[in-house]
Amino acid sequence: MNKRNFSLKIAILLYISLIFGGCASKTFRDTASNSQKITVTDTLGRHVEIDAQAKKVVAIGPGALRLCCYFNSIDMIAGVERIDKDDTTGKPYVIANPSLSNLPLIGPGGPNNAPDPEKILAVRPEIIFSTYAADKASADNLQSKTGIPVVVISYGKTSAFDPAVYTSIKLIGKIVGKELKAQEIEDYMKKCKNDLDTRTNDIPDDKKPSAYVGGLGMRGTHGIESTQGNYSLFNAVNAKNVVDETGKTGSLMIDKEKLIQWNPDKIFIDGSGFQLFQQDYQKNKDYYNTLSAIKNGEIYIQLPYNFYATNVDTAIADAYYMGKVLYPDQFKDVDPEKKADEIYKTLLGKELYSEMAKAYEGFKKLALQKNY
Template sequence: MARKKLCFMKYITLLILLAFFLIDFTFSQGKSKIEITDLLGRKVEINKPVKRVVAIGPGALRLVSYVDQFNRIVGVENIDKKYIIGRSYNMAFNDIIERLPIIGQGGPDTSPDPEKIISINPDVIFAIQLLDRDGADKLQNRTKIPVVVLSYGTLGTFEEDLFKSIEIIGKILDKEPRAKALISFIKNIQRSFTLRTKYISDKNRPSVYVGALGFKGARGIESTQGFFPLFTPLYIKNVADSIGKKGSIFIEKERLLLWDPDIIFVDLGNLYLVKEDFSKNPDFYKALKAYRKQNIYGILPYNNYNTNIDTALCDMYYIAKVVYPKEFKDIDPVEKANEIYTFFFGDRGRNIYKEIEKAYGGFRKVNLEE
């Protein structure tokens, strides 16, 4: 009798162990770990599948939205709670953003809020600009959540850092085909610009200036950029390149008179400052060839909490159409803008250009006297 009881107990024990094994096996199915190397060179281990995501710092949320829309975003920075015309991902997903909890203040000079991030229990934290290597490690140790640092590269450009960041997001979120499609879309547009403009003779390239570019706030006509990233893929003769400095430059107005470019582009987000200046100094503008020949044009603001890649591409089509009308005679910049916003945001992107146009006037010649 004792032997039978002992055998029965062993049988029950085996059944219990088998049950635990099956439960653990079932739970483990679909689970895996991957190791990625982020843009700081940190090796980060992540449990998959990833179902809950936060993105902190300038433009991190934008890149995640490009790859996965807002399917796994569970919290946003306070800076994104305000609806901003021109910050395209904010425009596309504002209704979702409004409902999500706040995970920190946000902004280029702020620090992450570990407690708020922990409170919503994300599986991964994507970050841009806010953290150096030590800061990323500290946030990861504090929250016990993998921290993956991304990068756009140089502001307003389309460098390998941007493409690597998109690839990393795709790998972590099991969206690799979408990530590849995004990268191909951007690179194919760049190639198409090169094919149309690289071999134009120098005599057929007008001289061009871009002014009123925002830099840590709104700026007037004196604010420009050397080797402007929207010009370089189009082989545009940028008069500011003669200074030999890459990036933001503030010039004396007299220099613009000396350059006297054939065409001037103005950031529509800061057009009001140019108009205010015109009302005070009309003779300066009237002395410019571009003013006299009505060759001043507006481009959409494309830098807002880092670069709106989509809007930058839209601007490039319009710039190309203005500077090289013959080579781009088949291009309708507004149609291209709608196509680009729809590619990046699906149906939610269909009305983005219309809203920006309503706010800033859209692609057009600029009349400083209006």
């Protein structure tokens, strides 16, 4: 074999190795790329594909940012809605993270405002978590306008302990690479739920005081007539809710005369409606003083939890306080204020009860006939 043929064969072999080597390299890169992709099914049943774990996100719509804040990784938030930048009222997740106010604006926020695709694009998030979308079409539309994957999350239908919250937390954890933290959050919430139930589930009905909650926020603030049937916080402590007699579920406004008929043993007033309750008491003392709970000093304030969807942390703290009031023996080892701080610290990294109490009276019994 002459040198020229030998050199030609070497060149051909090198060329073939380069081709196959390049193909192998491309195959490896494609495989690696595909292995980084994440596919999730959101709470609307949409299958969403994400190129890789997201390092920067935005959370839009009622309560979306709160669930992200439970991961204690504010550096992943690229921007916030004005409703969370400017208004900290009753929002422990904002109070715990004052740096949120320094982030870019991504839209007005609020339940009646549509997302702002241009402002979202300006902060260049890799994922949009949204509670705005009530249907697949609106979520798909926002995803089409921005070119950014939209994952719909949800709080479900109850004030606390709704499985939809656990699902949403798992979705966030998977997408941002914090699945272990997501599991810790879910485990803690379920631990509280199980603890509340274990303490109260074997109390006979004839040993339970009847209870009523008024002043609940419902698209604004209301007085004592604003309540709920099948109230999830009462359900959490197996309370005897007088409103359940109606067979209705969720928010409703009752006729105040109906409350006299029910005449519950204990009444809770939500902090959001406390001022309206005070004003109404001053005008209608004769009405209120016919209620046994008021005559006997069995009226209590709970912290308000419904600000831009449910503050799950505050709702759980309220459930412990209700348990303490309704069943002192079963909750004799629980200090509601310390328990509230434990809940805030676990979910948001800070003890926040004193700040909430400063704004909303805190957990306390009212002595209406003496003070008002």
